[in-house]
Amino acid sequence: MALPDRTAVSRREFLKAAVAVGGTAGLAACMEELGTEADAEIPRGDSSGLPERQHAWNAVLKTDDDGNDVPPRHHVLRYVDLADGIDPADAREPLESALTALESAIRWGPDGLLFTLGYSPTYFARFDESLPSSVDLPEPTQLTPLEDGLALDETDLLIHLASDRPDVLLAAEKALFVDRETINEIEITSLSKRFDTASESRRTGFVGAGLPAEKQDVAGISGDSPVPEAAPFFMGYRSGFARTQATEDRVTIGDGPFAGGTTQHVSRIELQLNAWYNQEDHVQRVAKTFSPRHAAEGLVEGVGDNLTNDSKIVPEDVADLVDSARRDGVVGHAQKAAAARENGEPILLRRDFNTTDDDKAGVHFLSLQETIGDFVAVREAMTGEEIADGSGVGPRLNNGILQYLFVRRRGNFLIPPRVCRSMPTPAGTTAEGQ
Amino acid sequence: MNETLSRRRVLQTTLAAGGSLALAGCTATDDDEPADDEVTGDIDPTSRVVENPPAAVYVPTHAEVMRHLDPVSAGEFEFVPMATYPHRFWNVTGDRAVEAEPSGQDDAHLMITVRDPETGIVLPARNGLEIVVDPDGTAESHSPWPMISQGMGFHIGDNIPLGDNGTYELEVSVGALDIERFGEYAGRFEESASARFSLEIDDDFRRLLTEVEYFDEEHWGELGAIEPMMHHGHGAHGGHDDHDDDGHHDDHSGHDDHGHHDDDHEHGDHHDDHGQRRFGTHERDSDVTELPPADDLPGTLQGTPTSGDAVIATTLLSAESRFVDGDSGYYLAVSPRTPYNRGMLPTMTIDATVEREGHTESVVDEQLSDALDHELGYHYGVHTTDLESGDTLTVSFPSPPSVSRHQGYETAFLDMEPVELTIELP
Numbered sequence: 034m035a036l037p038d039r040t041a042v043s044r045r046e047f048l049k050a051a052v053a054v055g056g057t058a059g060l061a062a063c064m065e066e067l068g069t070e071a072d073a074e075i076p077r078g079d080s081s082g083l084p085e086r087q088h089a090w091n092a093v094l095k096t097d098d099d100g101n102d103v104p105p106r107h108h109v110l111r112y113v114d115l116a117d118g119i120d121p122a123d124a125r126e127p128l129e130s131a132l133t134a135l136e137s138a139i140r141w142g143p144d145g146l147l148f149t150l151g152y153s154p155t156y157f158a159r160f161d162e163s164l165p166s167s168v169d170l171p172e173p174t175q176l177t178p179l180e181d182g183l184a185l186d187e188t189d190l191l192i193h194l195a196s197d198r199p200d201v202l203l204a205a206e207k208a209l210f211v212d213r214e215t216i217n218e219i220e221i222t223s224l225s226k227r228f229d230t231a232s233e234s235r236r237t238g239f240v241g242a243g244l245p246a247e248k249q250d251v252a253g254i255s256g257d258s259p260v261p262e263a264a265p266f267f268m269g270y271r272s273g274f275a276r277t278q279a280t281e282d283r284v285t286i287g288d289g290p291f292a293g294g295t296t297q298h299v300s301r302i303e304l305q306l307n308a309w310y311n312q313e314d315h316v317q318r319v320a321k322t323f324s325p326r327h328a329a330e331g332l333v334e335g336v337g338d339n340l341t342n343d344s345k346i347v348p349e350d351v352a353d354l355v356d357s358a359r360r361d362g363v364v365g366h367a368q369k370a371a372a373a374r375e376n377g378e379p380i381l382l383r384r385d386f387n388t389t390d391d392d393k394a395g396v397h398f399l400s401l402q403e404t405i406g407d408f409v410a411v412r413e414a415m416t417g418e419e420i421a422d423g424s425g426v427g428p429r430l431n432n433g434i435l436q437y438l439f440v441r442r443r444g445n446f447l448i449p450p451r452v453c454r455s456m457p458t459p460a461g462t463t464a465e466g467q
Numbered sequence: 468m469n470e471t472l473s474r475r476r477v478l479q480t481t482l483a484a485g486g487s488l489a490l491a492g493c494t495a496t497d498d499d500e501p502a503d504d505e506v507t508g509d510i511d512p513t514s515r516v517v518e519n520p521p522a523a524v525y526v527p528t529h530a531e532v533m534r535h536l537d538p539v540s541a542g543e544f545e546f547v548p549m550a551t552y553p554h555r556f557w558n559v560t561g562d563r564a565v566e567a568e569p570s571g572q573d574d575a576h577l578m579i580t581v582r583d584p585e586t587g588i589v590l591p592a593r594n595g596l597e598i599v600v601d602p603d604g605t606a607e608s609h610s611p612w613p614m615i616s617q618g619m620g621f622h623i624g625d626n627i628p629l630g631d632n633g634t635y636e637l638e639v640s641v642g643a644l645d646i647e648r649f650g651e652y653a654g655r656f657e658e659s660a661s662a663r664f665s666l667e668i669d670d671d672f673r674r675l676l677t678e679v680e681y682f683d684e685e686h687w688g689e690l691g692a693i694e695p696m697m698h699h700g701h702g703a704h705g706g707h708d709d710h711d712d713d714g715h716h717d718d719h720s721g722h723d724d725h726g727h728h729d730d731d732h733e734h735g736d737h738h739d740d741h742g743q744r745r746f747g748t749h750e751r752d753s754d755v756t757e758l759p760p761a762d763d764l765p766g767t768l769q770g771t772p773t774s775g776d777a778v779i780a781t782t783l784l785s786a787e788s789r790f791v792d793g794d795s796g797y798y799l800a801v802s803p804r805t806p807y808n809r810g811m812l813p814t815m816t817i818d819a820t821v822e823r824e825g826h827t828e829s830v831v832d833e834q835l836s837d838a839l840d841h842e843l844g845y846h847y848g849v850h851t852t853d854l855e856s857g858d859t860l861t862v863s864f865p866s867p868p869s870v871s872r873h874q875g876y877e878t879a880f881l882d883m884e885p886v887e888l889t890i891e892l893p
Contacts, residue, residue: 178595178642178643178659179595181640181659252605252607253607255570255572255573255628256570256571256572257570257571303608305607305608305609305610307570307572307573307609307626307627307628308558308567308609308610308612308625310570311567311568311569311570311573311626312556312558312567312626313558313560313565313567314565316560316563316565317558317560317563317565320560320561321560325560325561328560328561358816358866359816359818359834359865359866360816360865360866361561361866362559362560362561362562362816362866362867362869363560363561363869393605393607421594422645423834423836424816424866425813425814425815425816425866425868425869426814426869427593427594427613427814428594428595428642429594429596429610430593430610430612430613430814430869431560431869436610437610439597439608
């Protein structure tokens with residue numbers, strides 16, 4: 034992938050492309066684009082007083098007029114392995130130093146930088162001891178028959194970097210993975226010697242009104258620029274409503290050495306929206322995204338702005354999904370998601386974002402939950418196997434939005450609490466060796 | 468457009484880099500208009516529709532012209548691929564059929580009939596459907612629609628964007644037949660399968676849409692259907708279906724024996740062997756289509772009422788039959804089918820209730836599931852016990868078949884009222 038001609042695209046699109054390109058070239062392009070502006074200054078951070086939970090982002094996220102948390106607009110996922118011959122204990126201190134320096138250099142927040150480090154089952158497998166029972170972190174696996182050909186992400190670490198500012202994201206990434214970097218007079222020593230950071234394990238994305246519409250000239254989307262300008266996601270509707278999201282408390286591990294941590298699941302999902310946009314109308318899309326009742330009652334206007342902070346699913350919509358499917362001939366995505374709640378509360382905290390990696394429309398479906406089992410339960414509900422077995426609704430056809438999604442990769446990670454985020458042992462050893 | 472690659476250019480670039488496909492004839496530059504714009508003219512089948520069509524199966528404006536590709540084997544299945552110009556069809560969500568016009572970027576309408584290579588019988592392959600364009604390169608996946616058309620019957624289809632002229636590798640997958648299978652189908656088709664074939668898009672292909680022959684306009688929208696083409700045999704067609712070669716349908720003696728559907732329409736037999744008219748209201752011969760005639764169904768035929776213009780052939784099989792596991796009770800089989808052509812109607816919901824004189828509550832209240840048998844064909848069935856002759860059986864359709872429809876089927880099989888039958892025990 035190459036940078037587009039600056040004169041041919043909007044500034045937003047150019048910056049988005051710069052994130053996707055990454056590396057020195059992407060950063061240079063970003064800096065050049067933003068260099069003459071006052072706001073190009075990176076807000077300085079403070080590594081003290083940061084939350085115990087790495088995933089405690091909500092407190093610093095902006096909220097929209099309806100009280101929904103607004104996710105950072107730009108994202109990078111770096112899947113990295115500990116380099117051959119490097120012992121986790123030897124990498125612990127350098128990693129923690131780099132992370133602390135990064136936090137001192139860049140403000141913790143969407144105008145600066147937010148990040149998490151997650152560790153895979155593969156990482157923990159090198160230790161003699163096992164993870165405690167308070168942590169549910171199975172190997173990733175195929176979960177439905179629709180996932181034939183699924184590839185598994187089994188690198189040691191997943192580092193998720195997010196910011197509203199592409200230049201900040203790229204500067205942080207460069208500091209961590211490419212070369213020694215000084216940001217706000219703070220020197221950050223890169224991890225390049227201790228980690229294997231193959232470039233193909235870099236994934237990128239974006240979320241927020243306007244971005245998907247700008248980036249829709251990719252495989253999987255055809256027709257006359259069908260993605261609405263106001264849509265935060267490629268599918269064309271808002272999601273991640275406050276009332277459909279688990280709280281950070283709900284997804285946080287409660288006890289054991291990783292108390293204050295969470296588990297992270299990331300799926301790479303390819304989208305095929307030719308049929309979605311060119312062969313269906315708004316009413317059909319609303320029925321499949323929300324519920325047939327939403328479609329019949331006209332509850333969703335445009336991209337769903339009138340939904341404020343909730344998908345407006347009511348208990349009757351989820352009382353008996355097989356029965357609904359037999360009667361309605363279609364079951365909505367939000368209906369199935371709501372059926373997977375516990376005591377009426379969502380159990381996943383979604384931090385997913387759109388992608389055009391490999392020039393294909395897609396989603397990096399990133400979710401946080403207390404246990405990977407919670408993710409599996411929701412995924413099973415979304416698969417709707419009972420619905421397909423018991424009605425005319427198919428495994429994909431009229432079964433939420435499954436007709437348009439192709440899951441290609443999947444990985445599970447443990448995001449430890451901040452205190453032991455650097456190369457933890459299964460017993461939660463901290464950087465200070467506690 | 469400078470370096471902002473269009474989707475088409477991305478595809479070409481990637482293909483060229485991968486070197487996995489023969490790209491003869493694929494020489495577009497940024498300045499080229501997409502080749503599909505080259506074939507225009509005043510005949511555009513995507514724009515000819517019947518105004519105010521009846522809420523029933525009707526004679527469309529034209530029969531489709533298509534390229535028949537060689538059948539390919541895929542595990543236990545056989546795929547019969549066909550391709551034609553992108554054209555409109557209707558997708559069904561709930562009881563709404565919504566017109567889907569081709570996007571400007573679609574290059575072909577792909578159709579695949581999935582069948583049993585041993586018998587040639589069309590299989591209700593409605594799950595696990597995927598078409599991957601250029602599987603070794605860009606590998607762009609589509610979930611095609613399970614679809615019905617008068618000429619093709621039940622098949623998998625979609626309008627697909629491909630690109631400029633060239634040879635395209637396609638991989639098609641179907642899931643296991645995860646429905647109950649009786650008789651000779653027991654234990655068969657338990658694994659998903661895929662197969663590849665190539666489709667050449669050239670100017671001749673794009674000209675197919677100019678070769679469409681329209682029926683006389685006076686017949687558009689009449690009750691009736693084009694006859695199925697699948698009985699012509701597979702692989703026998705080089706270019707497109709030629710209406711002059713279909714001599715079979717002179718023999719339609721069956722229609723007198725199956726007059727019940729005609730009666731429902733208060734409609735004479737319109738069948739006409741002359742000229743372009745390859746449609747009519749008679750029932751087709753038993754060997755030419757997907758489901759057996761109602762009179763040939765095993766068991767005791769309970770009746771053939773219609774609902775939403777579908778014929779609801781209903782039969783009851785005793786405990787002696789292979790459909791009943793155990794030595795008591797009955798198997799109630801409902802075989803909804805298109806009128807005239809006896810095409811299958813997958814993806815619908817069917818309930819059955821039975822009421823008996825002297826009982827205030829229904830004595831049977833069952834949900835039927837779809838199933839396959841070599842004699843019953845594709846049907847919906849349920850095992851039930853408490854039946855007596857004279858009981859009133861109500862077969863209802865909480866949701867109609869959500870298969871997509873080609874022209875002539877989009878107004879039928881949507882508004883489906885319950886039908887009543889009187890039980891006659893085997």
